[in-house]
Amino acid sequence: MANRVFDRLHDIGFDGRGMTRPSYGEGENRAHALFEDIAREHGLEIRRDWASNLFITLPGRNRDLPVVMTGSHVDTVPCGGNFDGAAGAIAGLLILCAWARAAFQPERDTTLIVTRAEESVWFPVSYLGSRTAFGLLPAEALETPRSDDGVTLRDHMLACGAHPELCGKAPVLDPAKIDCFVELHIEQGPVLLEADVPVGVVTGICGSTRYRSAVIHGQYAHSGATPRRFRSDAVMAGASMMMALHEDWKTVEAAGEEMTLTFGVCQTDPAQANFAAVPGKLDLVIDIRSRDEALLERMNTRVIEQARRVEAEFSVRVDLGPRTQSTPAVMDETIQAQVKELAAEMGIAVVSMASGAGHDAATFAGQGVPTEMLFVRNENGSHNPDESMEMEDFLLGASLLERLLRKRAS
Template identity: 80%
Template sequence: MSCPVPDVDLGRQLFDRLRDIGFDGRGMTRPSYGREENLAHALFMDTACGYGLEIRRDWASNLFLTLPGRDRNLPAVMTGSHVDTVPCGGNFDGAAGAVAGLLVLCSWVEAGFRPERDTTLIVIRAEESVWFPLSYLGSRTAFGLLDPSALDMPRSDDGVSLRQHMLECGAEPGLCGRAPVLDSAKIDCFVELHIEQGPVLPEAGVPIGIVTGICGSTRYRSIVIHGQYAHSGATPRRFRSDAVMAGASMMVALHDAWKKVEAAGEEMTLTFGVCQTDPGQANFAAVSGRLELVIDIRSRDEVLLERMNALVIEQARRVEADYHVQVDLGERTCSTPAVMDETLQVEARILAAAMGLPVISMPSGAGHDAATFAGQGVPTEMLFVRNANGSHNPDESMEMDDFMHGVRLLERLLRKRAGQLLPRTSAYGWG
């Protein structure tokens, strides 16, 4: 057996093809359970078929690509990520982890390496919850955690139900709650490579991050503040029921609370990603009678998330009284924080040191499917790859050299867990 060497040219080809599939004229749009996500999954199946990997899809159309191990009764090593995007996103969010896992398995086939245990890449459906209002939809289905009632959720762009979208891409939603699903006891570990979606690694000048934990969230996706439309010049302040001013007051109060949380040394983020009046009725000369907004609060501290949620409710009631409006918060959705496996973190740091590869430890402020695996008791780790310009925008900028350093570290970590002793080899260009 030769030492596996992941193929950078294959990686470039896959990213180029994913760009061709998802380009919307400005960025990448591959909607969850949509045509472009389906084409991306087909690309992975076609490539895996060429390397002789086992191909399987579960009832929800999550894709499993496996290199069989010598002992198929041993718990499997798993890696993977998603290939759907937010609207007008970048080409590397999620896709980098799926491509990395495929490069690892293909390099093992090329090198003639057969692991002791099954090693599986899962290309996960519907990670981006902008399309359906549920975090980690695909990985939840993989573990049997989806309530069948969720199948009636409409997709945000077309209003068509999750059930119908599943049927159109060959999934079998009628098996929800009845089909075989992943068993955490049969999974040795799950390792997800992902681009960093913030500025930490570029600022530190380091290519790879070893993730310590993943933030949970509390979200309100459909808040509506109902006021009263009125003439802007003829309505004194004491007579107004101004939805915009009520929303502004609520947002400022929550932002001030965030600053106090940070000053106390606690960790969280707060985002108002949508704030809009009704374009059909709001106008320059009217007090606005309706405001729509969303709230996204994230932290690794569940107690803090609950404390902030209580504050959201408190502020909604306050502005109702102060501004004579009605605040409809809508449904609250949540995800649970996840802690990464300490043993996997140590193993990753040791392997990186043997490669001469600089790394830092860091938390993930964004959510990832890895949190679902960790929540099911699977030893889980994430590897971040340096990426300029953030994420969830068309300007993601991951260098292929950084990506391949991450792939090589992933390959060694998976190979170690799959039961093969690692040879002592030289560094990858780092002094």
Template identity: 80%
Template sequence: MASSHVSSTVVPVLDPDLGRSVFDRLHEIGFDGRGMTRPSYSEGENLAHGVFETVAREHGLEVRRDWAANLFVTLPGRNRDLPVVMTGSHADTVPCGGNFDGAAGAVAGLLVLCAWVRAGYQPERDATLIVTRAEESVWFPLSYLGSRTAFGLLDATALATPRSDDGISLRDHMLACGAQPDLCDRATVLQPARIDCFVELHIEQGPVLIEADVPVGIVTGICGSTRYRSVVIHGQYAHSGATPRRFRSDTVMAGASMMMALEAAWKQVEAEGEEMTLTFGVCQTDPAQANFAAVPGRLELVIDIRSRDEGLLERMNALVIEQARRAEAEYNVTVDLGPRTRSTPAVMDAGLQAEAKKIASTLDIPAILMPSGAGHDAATFAGQGIPTEMLFVRNANGSHNPDESMEFPDFLCGVQVLEHLLRHRASQD
């Protein structure tokens, strides 16, 4: 039941100027001349974490880091033995991304805790903001790296994984950022039973809220994925005019055939009422050898399939392999799919969804229920059996690009819902 310590006179007030200031400081750290680039386990990510730590200490909040350098900011509760209420997100970006992906959720959690401090509100249980490391798997092919390390879910062999931009291992990047990779598999980590709930605010990364003309989305589930990040099709370079089709080993035609077959399967899946996405984010010949007058002998591509249905992901994965073998036979090429990476779909907590919807209605904030097509750290928490919810904030121009365009009033709408939801949970004794 609700604690008697919670009074209607306790009305925490969010500080918009503090929020704008933190976003401005993050922009200064990450701006690359076009967009934001704060690589996972980099000096830029370190500096971003430092911004959150500085503000937290200025407000008298507890600060600590775990072995992987994830940042934890805590407002102690009256009973510190109770499971903690958690929120948070990440501060790294994709190359030339925007300033709100990830950062908005971390800033939101910081604003909530700072507002509670200023209002003199002490929750019944601890409330903690986590600013995770390395959520963007473009830098290391490991989904949810920071939140997985926080729960001790990272195998020590993954520490040898090189970062995509410089080839330096995860272990060495961790060391350079003050982490202690030698404690992997041995350090104290988060225990699911000690966490009451996790709520992550994030910008929406698609156009649904824009189309619906509402500022806030209440997320029902998070897609999982199956990915091939380094597909290489090997064929034979040959003269474009002197080589009849029956003698060719054309990698571009083989790749195109695979892609069209997979797209046809995607259309069929949608026609049958199922949900998924399929993306070939890279498709390129060798610029040093491919030319106008040659049959292409090498093609590189990536395959990214996402769905909330794990069975569908497995069916599509089987189809990827089937189409690779067919293309080999039909086009006289070799298809090296490379390693497969994947993440598991996550279902959001029905009770938290209902509470968030009720809060939004009470605050007269328009909100809709919707799935998340992108992956988030919240999936890791849900996968540990922790009641988990996500809140989306309307954002024009998508995400993972410099043109992210979250309006600050929309952000404050999302933070208000977050604050009320966390305070409701944190007030339970």
């Protein structure tokens, strides 16, 4: 069944090179409908909340007890892979369907949530789906345009049958009524591959500070006729700023602290920049991540300081644009211990590790829900078409998730 669902998702999202299922787009809608159809075939309960997050539940014997939850997302970045998000959603679906086929009824409800819009590349709002599920989305966020078409979140919600008019009014998840949330996900880096271990037990999720639309404004000028002292070179200012922040990163690591720094976009204007011109404009994005909130604030201060420095040194103007951020999350130590105990019983090798990427699990943890993540080994990183998860590793991770959910739900 797992291969069949992965194949169906591939058919839904394939763009000729990788997977493209935009948040609140046709591909994400079709993926949610696929999960709903399979759940209905197995007699599982199905509901959607006001934001069209999908909830699939196997009822427990005592429905008054706090619910056990698992889940992930099925939207992708542009030209992404077929396992990011989908692996966790499929694992949860497999478990509930298997329990239903075996007529197994847990003591408490067990629910899979397939969240909307986890990939914030489409709407610059972190954890959009899980935040709507808890009623944490401010109403003004509904006017955020999607990056590819400029249509607002509100209108995209309406187009797929959601009810944005109920934002702030509809019933939402109550943390006190959730026993735990466990998210399975592919690892998006090389740690498990290097360790030759199939499953990771996540200790924490990094937070972030980001500038998604920074612009350095200089002055276009003739490349041969303009001496350095007369230049307002946006590219040189950007290069100086990036290298200075990179040196800060090295200093942080030398002090034993953990963070990452990425400039995922750095480009001149293709319509005006050319071989014979001093570049007058540079678009830049800055992405800093760490599990240390104080370190994120320190680095944010350094970004601002470096922006002011290059303005003076290179005669440019730096517009950082709006800052977006997410809060680090700590995973539940009791559940981590349960995972390791179960893994030992099952003969599955695991290692403890942090998550450098953000996940909906961070929202659950931030609301006080006991939360854990399981990583499955994956080659070639993530957010690219070459994600390469072995089915054997996936089934090991899903089996471990099943044992954990069964333990918590019983």
